[in-house]
Amino acid sequence: MNIHDANVTALDLLAGLESGFALSVLDSSPDCIKILDLQGRLLFMNRNGMCAMEIAQFAEVADRPWPSLWPAKSHALLEGAVEAAIRGEVRSFEAFCPTARGNPRWWHVTSAPVRGARGVERIIVTSRDITELVQARTSLEEEVAAKNEALRRQKLLLSEIDHRVKNSFAAVMGLLRMQARRHRGDPSGQALTDAATRIATLARVHDQLHLDPSAPDLVLCDYIGALAGDLGQALNARVEMGQLPDLPIRVNATQAAGIGQLVAELIGNAIKHSGGRRRARVLVDIEPLAEGLSIAVQDNGPGLPEGFDPAAQDGLGMQICLTYVEQMQGRLEHGRSDLGGARFRAIIRPEPLAAH
Numbered sequence: 433m434n435i436h437d438a439n440v441t442a443l444d445l446l447a448g449l450e451s452g453f454a455l456s457v458l459d460s461s462p463d464c465i466k467i468l469d470l471q472g473r474l475l476f477m478n479r480n481g482m483c484a485m486e487i488a489q490f491a492e493v494a495d496r497p498w499p500s501l502w503p504a505k506s507h508a509l510l511e512g513a514v515e516a517a518i519r520g521e522v523r524s525f526e527a528f529c530p531t532a533r534g535n536p537r538w539w540h541v542t543s544a545p546v547r548g549a550r551g552v553e554r555i556i557v558t559s560r561d562i563t564e565l566v567q568a569r570t571s572l573e574e575e576v577a578a579k580n581e582a583l584r585r586q587k588l589l590l591s592e593i594d595h596r597v598k599n600s601f602a603a604v605m606g607l608l609r610m611q612a613r614r615h616r617g618d619p620s621g622q623a624l625t626d627a628a629t630r631i632a633t634l635a636r637v638h639d640q641l642h643l644d645p646s647a648p649d650l651v652l653c654d655y656i657g658a659l660a661g662d663l664g665q666a667l668n669a670r671v672e673m674g675q676l677p678d679l680p681i682r683v684n685a686t687q688a689a690g691i692g693q694l695v696a697e698l699i700g701n702a703i704k705h706s707g708g709r710r711r712a713r714v715l716v717d718i719e720p721l722a723e724g725l726s727i728a729v730q731d732n733g734p735g736l737p738e739g740f741d742p743a744a745q746d747g748l749g750m751q752i753c754l755t756y757v758e759q760m761q762g763r764l765e766h767g768r769s770d771l772g773g774a775r776f777r778a779i780i781r782p783e784p785l786a787a788h
Contacts, residue, residue: 461558464539467546468555472498472514475554484561486531498557502529513543517555520545526562538566601635604628622704626749629700632662636692649682652691653718656727659692660699660716668711669703675717681725687760687782694756695727697749698776702731705774713771724762724781730769742766753778 458465464481466474473495477487485501487493493501499510506527513523522544530536539559546554608628615621636659657673664671683691699714706712717728742750742764753776757764762780769775 462560464559464561466498466557466559468498468514468557470518470552470555472511472555474498474501481559484531484537484559486533486535492532502527513541513557514555517543517545518552520547520552526566536563537561538563598635598639601631605631605635626700629663629666629696630693632659632666632696634689634692636662649684650688652681652683652688653677654680655688655692656695656716656718659696660714663696663699663703664714667700667703669699669706670711670713671699672713672715673718674715675719677718677720681718681720683782690756690759691727691780691782694753694778694780695729697753698729698778701747701749702729702733702774706731706733715769715771721779724760724779726777726779728775728777730771730775731773732769732771733773735768735772736766736774740766756780 458476458478459480461478462480464484465476465478466481467476469475474493474497475495477485477490477493482488482490498514499507502510506529509525509527513525516523522542524540524542526538526540528536528538538561540562541557541559543555543557545552546556548554605628608624608631612621612624612628615624636655639658653673653676660671660673663669695716699716702714703712713732715730717726717730719726719728742754745751753764757778757780760780760782762778765777765779767775767777
């Protein structure tokens with residue numbers, strides 16, 4: 433049976449029962465359904481609609497202008513819907529209207545024309561109770577607003593903390609370098625310089641992370657490149673980035689701090705042992721490997737002595753390098769540099785090691 437035949441069958445079944453069937457449909461709807469005349473007065477309201485509006489009998493509202501059941505601030509909206517229906521248009525909107533007993537309700541309202549032989553003869557209005565939906569939406573909006581306010585305050589707090597931390601780093605580095613200048617030429621002066629360099633490394637981690645406080649990690653090459661530039665400027669050396677990976681490698685803050693300390697120690701050692709014959713030149717290469725990550729630091733200094741063994745060195749710098757390499761399940765290789773000096777290569781396994 434096609435749709436046309438089904439419609440004809442339905443009309444045959446309802447012959448003489450059309451009005452009763454229409455009334456049954458209207459009363460069975462859970463929505464509040466109203467029929468208005470062209471002046472917007474109430475001619476009909478279904479039973480479920482009267483229950484929803486908490487109206488005991490239709491006589492209480494019969495022939496009243498539909499907008500009169502609503503708060504005054506909604507009258508213009510409802511009058512506009514009536515005028516639109518007279519023009520043959522359908523309107524939908526959401527608005528607040530308490531019940532006859534004063535209980536708060538939110539409604540989704542649709543108004544539409546009812547056409548007859550002479551054109552638009554009536555207006556039908558359907559109102560669906562959406563109070564729970566609006567309350568849930570309002571609650572969600574309030575929760576989002578509260579979280580946004582909390583995030584705003586947290587951002588201000590983080591900004592203040594960042595300012596204080598940066599000032600503290602700067603103050604400590606300034607004091608250490610000032611003391612290092614006073615003790616230049618003796619072991620304590622070099623120790624103070626080394627300490628200032630290590631603080632600078634931590635400060636660089638902080639700066640890189642604060643560029644995007646929401647990021648849980650940072651781009652390793654950007655961080656190492658900035659750190660190398662800082663060290664080169666502070667120690668009056670030419671520090672360059674050489675081979676770099678095609679894709680950015682990201683590491684978390686803890687790993688970045690460890691790798692930064694490792695690279696800073698290797699750069700510092702290269703500059704410190706350059707012999708002073710010429711301006712030290714240091715080249716840093718970063719290369720991803722199947723087994724992890726390779727970070728090589730080479731210089732143009734005098735090179736390593738015969739039989740050099742990193743594990744046998746008493747200096748704090750080399751011990752720091754070995755400690756960080758061990759923590760990252762790697763190894764430290766050494767040999768002669770293409771620049772004529774020493775070359776150290778750390779092969780490490782930072783986790784997670786992800787290319788974006």
